[in-house]
Amino acid sequence: MTDLSLSRRNFLGASAATAATAAVAADMTSLDVLQNPLLAGELKQQGKRVILLWLAGGASQLETFDPKPGRPTGGPYRAINTSVPGVQISELMPKMASRLSKYTSIIRSLDTKNADHGGGARLMHLGRRDEPTVKYPDLGAVLARELGRIDSQVPDYVSFYTATEGRGNAISQSGFLGARYNAMFLTQGNVPPNLSRLAEISDLDHQQRGELRKLLSERFADGRQSASLASHNESYSRVRGLMASETLFDISKESQSVRDKYGPTLFGEQCLVARRLVEAGVPFVKISRAWWDSHGQNFETHLELVSELDHVMSALLDDLSERGLLENTLVVTLSEFGRTPQINSSLGRDHFASAWSSSLSGCGIKPGTVYGASDEDGRTVKDGKIGAAELFATIYRAVGIDHRKDYHVGARPLPLTDPGTKPVTEVLA
Amino acid sequence: MATPEKFKLLKDQGRPEILLSLARVKDTGRLFLGASDGKIYDLDLLAEKPEFKSWEGHQSYVTGLALAGETLVSGSYDGKLIWRDITSGEIKRTLEAHSRWIRKLALSPDAKRVASVADDMVCRVFEIETGKQVHELHGHEARTPNHFPSMLYTVAFSPTGQHLATADRVGHICIWDASTGSKVQSLDAPGFYTWDAKQRIHSIGGIRSLAFSPDGTQIVVGGIGHIGNIDHLDGPSRVELFAWEKAEKVHEFLGDAKGLVESFAFGPDGKWLIGAGGDNGGFVQIYDLEAKKVARSEKVPMHVHSITLSETADKLFACGHGKAAVWEL
Numbered sequence: 001m002t003d004l005s006l007s008r009r010n011f012l013g014a015s016a017a018t019a020a021t022a023a024v025a026a027d028m029t030s031l032d033v034l035q036n037p038l039l040a041g042e043l044k045q046q047g048k049r050v051i052l053l054w055l056a057g058g059a060s061q062l063e064t065f066d067p068k069p070g071r072p073t074g075g076p077y078r079a080i081n082t083s084v085p086g087v088q089i090s091e092l093m094p095k096m097a098s099r100l101s102k103y104t105s106i107i108r109s110l111d112t113k114n115a116d117h118g119g120g121a122r123l124m125h126l127g128r129r130d131e132p133t134v135k136y137p138d139l140g141a142v143l144a145r146e147l148g149r150i151d152s153q154v155p156d157y158v159s160f161y162t163a164t165e166g167r168g169n170a171i172s173q174s175g176f177l178g179a180r181y182n183a184m185f186l187t188q189g190n191v192p193p194n195l196s197r198l199a200e201i202s203d204l205d206h207q208q209r210g211e212l213r214k215l216l217s218e219r220f221a222d223g224r225q226s227a228s229l230a231s232h233n234e235s236y237s238r239v240r241g242l243m244a245s246e247t248l249f250d251i252s253k254e255s256q257s258v259r260d261k262y263g264p265t266l267f268g269e270q271c272l273v274a275r276r277l278v279e280a281g282v283p284f285v286k287i288s289r290a291w292w293d294s295h296g297q298n299f300e301t302h303l304e305l306v307s308e309l310d311h312v313m314s315a316l317l318d319d320l321s322e323r324g325l326l327e328n329t330l331v332v333t334l335s336e337f338g339r340t341p342q343i344n345s346s347l348g349r350d351h352f353a354s355a356w357s358s359s360l361s362g363c364g365i366k367p368g369t370v371y372g373a374s375d376e377d378g379r380t381v382k383d384g385k386i387g388a389a390e391l392f393a394t395i396y397r398a399v400g401i402d403h404r405k406d407y408h409v410g411a412r413p414l415p416l417t418d419p420g421t422k423p424v425t426e427v428l429a
Numbered sequence: 430m431a432t433p434e435k436f437k438l439l440k441d442q443g444r445p446e447i448l449l450s451l452a453r454v455k456d457t458g459r460l461f462l463g464a465s466d467g468k469i470y471d472l473d474l475l476a477e478k479p480e481f482k483s484w485e486g487h488q489s490y491v492t493g494l495a496l497a498g499e500t501l502v503s504g505s506y507d508g509k510l511i512w513r514d515i516t517s518g519e520i521k522r523t524l525e526a527h528s529r530w531i532r533k534l535a536l537s538p539d540a541k542r543v544a545s546v547a548d549d550m551v552c553r554v555f556e557i558e559t560g561k562q563v564h565e566l567h568g569h570e571a572r573t574p575n576h577f578p579s580m581l582y583t584v585a586f587s588p589t590g591q592h593l594a595t596a597d598r599v600g601h602i603c604i605w606d607a608s609t610g611s612k613v614q615s616l617d618a619p620g621f622y623t624w625d626a627k628q629r630i631h632s633i634g635g636i637r638s639l640a641f642s643p644d645g646t647q648i649v650v651g652g653i654g655h656i657g658n659i660d661h662l663d664g665p666s667r668v669e670l671f672a673w674e675k676a677e678k679v680h681e682f683l684g685d686a687k688g689l690v691e692s693f694a695f696g697p698d699g700k701w702l703i704g705a706g707g708d709n710g711g712f713v714q715i716y717d718l719e720a721k722k723v724a725r726s727e728k729v730p731m732h733v734h735s736i737t738l739s740e741t742a743d744k745l746f747a748c749g750h751g752k753a754a755v756w757e758l
Contacts (some may be wrong), residue, residue, distance in 0.1 A: 041545075057629075057660075072445065072466065076490040076506045115579035166629040182574070254502075264576050296662040296708065304577045304631050322447065343447070343465075345732045345750040346662050346688075346709045 020176060046402030048363055049278040049329045050143050052286040053271075053313065055305075056166040057117070057293035060339035060349055061357035062378055063090050063302040064309075066108045073341030073377045075349075076299055078285020084368040092306035095314035101368040103317045103326065103428040104361040109384040110391065116352035117293070119162035120336030127392030128418060134409065137175035139392065140284045142416065144174075144181045146401050147283035154245045154282050159183035160190070160270045163290035169336065170288050176409045183286070190266075190273050191249040196339030248276045261315045268312045275319050278329050292335065296346035309333075317361055328362040330398050334391075341378040355381045358391060366429045387425060393423035431470065432701045432715050432724040433758035439744070441754035442472065442479050442731065448748035450498035450503075451707075451735040454515075458755065461501055461515070462748050463491025469503055469513075471631045474746065474755050476606035484518045486511045493534030495543045497557045502543045504531035510545060512560065522560045526553055535593070536585045537607070544593055546584040552595045553606070563608035568595065568603035573632060575624055580635060585648075587641040594648055594673075597638035598622060602650060604673055616676055618669050621652040625659050633659040640693040648673045651690025651704050654683055662688045668716060686712035686728075694738040694745065703745060707732030711749055713756070729754065 013429040023113070067090045068074035083101035096104065106176035114120045122130060125138040144156035161167045173182035186192055201209075251259060252273050262268035267289045274285040289309070294301035313333070320326040338356025339349035355374035361367070372384030393403035396416065403423060448470070450463035458475025464473060467487040472479055486503070493504035500521070501513045508531060512522035527547035535544045545553045552566040573579050580598040587593070593605040600621040604614035622634040638651035645727065649670050656664035666684035668695035671677065684690075688708030695702050701724070702716045711732045717724040738745055738758075745756045 070467075078489065078507075143515060163628060163630045289630075291631065291660070293629075293660040295660045297633055300580065300633065300635075301631060303580070307578055332615070345707070345711075347447070347732075348661070 013423055034404070043401055046149055047328050048147050048399040048400060049282065050147070050284050050363075051271075051274050051278060051329060051331045051396065052139065052284070053309070053314070053333045054161075054170060054288040055292050055309070055333060055335040056121070056163070056170055056288050056290035058120070058335045058337045058339055058351060059292045059305070059309075059333075059372075060225065060294065060298060060302055061108070061355070062339065062341065062349070063092055063299070063306055064373055065089050065093075065106045065357040065359060066355075066378060067091075068230055068341070068376065068378050071368040071377050073343065073379070075203050077344060084370075087368070087370055090306065092302060093310040095310045098290075099317060102418055103321070104359050105364075105365045105367060105371065106356045107360070107371045107386070107391065107394075107424065107427065108355075108374055109381040109386055110338070110353075110356045110358060110388075111291040111381045111385045112353045112356075112387050115337050115353040117166060117336055117351070118169050120289050120351075120353060121166070124240075124334055124336050125171050127388045134414065135173065136414075137177045137181060138173050139395070140172060140286055141174040141177050141181040141372075142396075143284040143399070143401075145177050146386040146396075147399060148181075149281070152281060153269060154277070155184045155250065156282065156287075157181060157286070158184045158186070158274075158277055158282055159285045159286040161275075161288040161290070162187060162189065162266055162270070163288070165291045165293075167288075167290070170286075176407070176414070186423050189268055190251065190269055192246070206404075214376050245280065248282075249273055251276070258319070261319065263308075263311055263315070265308055265312070268315070271316045272319075273311050275323075275325070276318060278320075279323065279325060294339065295344065295348040298339065298343070298347060298349040314330055320362065326362040329364050330365065330395065331361040332395060332397075333359045355379065360394070360398065360427060364429055366427055368426050371424050371426050389417050389421040390424060393417045393421045394427060397423040397428055432717050433696075433742070435757055436524050436713070436715075436727050437757045438723065439473055439755045439757050440479070441752050442474060442481070443752050444470070445751065447490070447734070447750050448753055449490055449492050449734045451737060451746065451748045451753075452494035452501060453737050453746055454496065456740055458746070460588075460746060460748070460753060461494050461496065462753055463503060465490050467491060467505065467507070469494070469501070469574075471515075471518075472487045472753060474753055486512065486513070486520055486523075489530075492530070492532055493545060495534045495536035496628055497519060497536060497540035497543070500557060502534060502536075502557065504534045504545050506530040508547065510555070512542075512557075518715070524555070524560060526555075527551065528565065530580075532580065533584050535586050537586050538588055538590045542607075544584050544586065544591075546581045546595055548578065548580050550579060550581050550667070552581070552584055552593070552605070554593070554610070564594075564605075566595065566603070566605055566610060566612075568605075568612050568615070569597045569601055571601070571620075573599055575632065577632065582635050582637050583639045585639045585641060587645040588643055589645055591643065594639055594641065596639050596650055598632070598635035600634075600636055600652075601672075602636065602639070602647070602648070606645070614673055616671055616673060616675060618650055618678075619649070620654060620669070620673075620681070621667060623656045623659055623664070623730045629659055631659070633662075637689050637691050637706070638693050640695055640702075643695055643697060645697040646672060646674065647679065649693055649695075649702060651706070653689045664688075666690050666704070666706060666712065666714065668702075668704055670718070680718075681715050682721075684712070684714045684723050685726050686714060686725070688712065688732070691732075691734050692712075692736045692747075694736050696738070697742050703736065703738070705729070705733035705736045705747060707749065713745070713747070
């Protein structure tokens with residue numbers, strides 16, 4: 001049975017969450033909540049959201065955030081100045097270059113050891129290696145658990161992966177947190193299938209069917225103890241709320257000028273949906289843009305994909321900022337690994353996990369910072385080496401989650417990140 | 430002789446760089462090689478002990494070279510064209526010719542003009558002597574049908590210099606009147622472009638090589654055919670032959686080699702054609718245009734980026750990934 005330690009949810013009390021939220025908001029001082037670091041942290045995370053731009057297949061750090069112009073490994077693209085003096089990124093990202101000082105921090109020192117698509121993707125979804133006896137939740141499930149509201153009428157975790165390549169690697173697993181935190185996983189376009197009520201069923205019918213299902217389920221559960229059964233019932237209890245959120249996925253509700261800013265590509269449209277979702281309170285949205293695996297013609301592939309990323313990411317950050325959402329929304333770019341400095345004879349780059357990059361923008365982030373460095377040819381990390389755990393700890397801290405907290409599965413404490421893991425405080429605001 | 434009878438490596442020379450473009454001094458083995466380090470290498474491949482000498486000047490890959498007498502014009506991904514004296518190596522002129530990558534240069538047969546194509550999707554024609562721009566040719570879409578940046582890969586003059594052809598990423602070909610700059614024909618060869626809408630949601634391919642037949646009536650375009658797994662150049666090399674005035678496809682050759690056909694050289698009688706390129710390896714293929722078949726397909730030790738035939742068609746010079754080579758035909 002899952003037994004989570006002191007958390008906002010327990011603190012508020014699941015049975016009266018809404019009322020308790022109001023009470024806390026109204027009278028925090030009487031509870032002396034800010035004297036308790038854990039509770040203070042819990043409150044910091046209220047209303048925080050995360051959008052993960054998952055660059056599936058492995059985006060090249062050299063053609064994005066860590067260019068090496070003039071080096072034999074550097075490839076043909078130039079580096080351009082950014083709005084942060086002394087910091088350059090690839091010429092393929094002029095829009096992000098001008099926004100770096102406003103929104104974004106770059107991490108150039110990921111050394112994650114695993115350059116296999118499946119293993120790398122699991123590592124960068126779980127923040128740790130698999131363990132035979134524990135099924136860990138992925139980043140989205142943890143953030144859904146930590147940032148979601150018990151009384152939420154919107155999904156806690158929405159994941160888009162429209163391409164088929166690499167979809168199986170981009171895991172969505174709630175693990176020991178239970179089915180409540182599984183992703184709403186969209187693979188066909190931008191709108192969840194089967195979310196609408198069937199036309200031949202009236203709203204009253206639908207409600208009554210739900211009540212009948214609940215009655216039967218409770219009768220079945222009577223006298224049984226099962227975490228999965230409880231989480232199953234909890235998921236059902238949210239169905240009507242999720243159905244009501246259908247319009248969030250409909251970008252025709254946006255003005256043409258907003259749609260034009262994101263552009264006509266699927267990735268652009270899905271990022272616009274992501275903005276609509278976080279605006280409505282969805283705590284975690286993952287947009288997977290596949291497929292970056294450029295073993296042949298790396299530079300053509302990156303001209304195509306980085307140009308799109310630069311445009312869409314800039315539009316997303318601008319839009320979030322203009323709506324006042326960016327101070328509470330963290331936008332992360334992440335892959336399973338980067339790409340080799342060595343250019344192969346197909347003018348491609350291969351898998352590489354020894355010195356690659358990620359970016360963090362918005363909520364909790366000190367914009368314009370660059371953490372870590374690779375060597376002059378990009379072959380190794382020369383400064384500030386971190387792995388998946390440190391990156392995850394940084395993400396947690398950025399949204400106000402104590403990365404040292406424990407979950408409990410039975411009597412066993414399971415730390416959110418491995419003991420001793422330190423976030424990259426240099427990039428945190 | 431319908432096709433070359435021999436194909437024998439005479440000599441090769443390795444380099445750490447990728448050698449992307451090539452120009453040769455007539456009747457010699459002296460090659461100028463445009464490289465990935467932004468330099469131009471001067472190499473006599475037929476000398477007893479070939480040595481690479483280098484010239485600097487570009488900031489990125491040197492993808493086009495055109496040799497007009499003692500003047501070498503080079504084009505690069507840095508968007509610049511540089512005029513240079515080949516005896517002294519002195520730079521005579523630098524033009525900021527294009528706003529994006531220059532992909533290839535072509536020299537007019539009278540050696541008075543040079544044409545450049547770039548990813549700004551414009552072909553520009555300049556006078557060699559003065560550097561003056563003669564034409565600016567717009568005939569290619571800036572975006573692919575799927576809203577991504579397109580690329581203008583290749584250009585060639587007809588043997589008389591009367592026409593000029595350009596070809597792009599999605600397989601669109603324009604034929605221009607080289608004297609007036611007016612477009613005289615458009616062709617499409619969509620088989621060179623793979624858009625993967627389902628598995629990977631991006632594209633690969635494009636027409637990488639182009640040549641007019643010796644009589645000027647046909648053009649041949651090369652690249653790669655449909656690719657299933659577009660992570661790699663894992664598709665059949667592809668060549669299409671057009672009677673361009675009638676906009677009629679005469680034949681298509683799917684080689685048994687995988688990869689891009691990067692460069693062409695017509696045999697002097699127009700009956701055969703050599704195409705070369707590669708994936709992670711390299712190939713040279715000889716196409717019999719009368720029999721309409723790939724007469725010969727040879728693996729070579731590098732992905733080939735550019736080739737040229739000797740005047741008597743008895744030697745094939747090539748440059749590519751980390752190597753320059755010459756074969757006896």
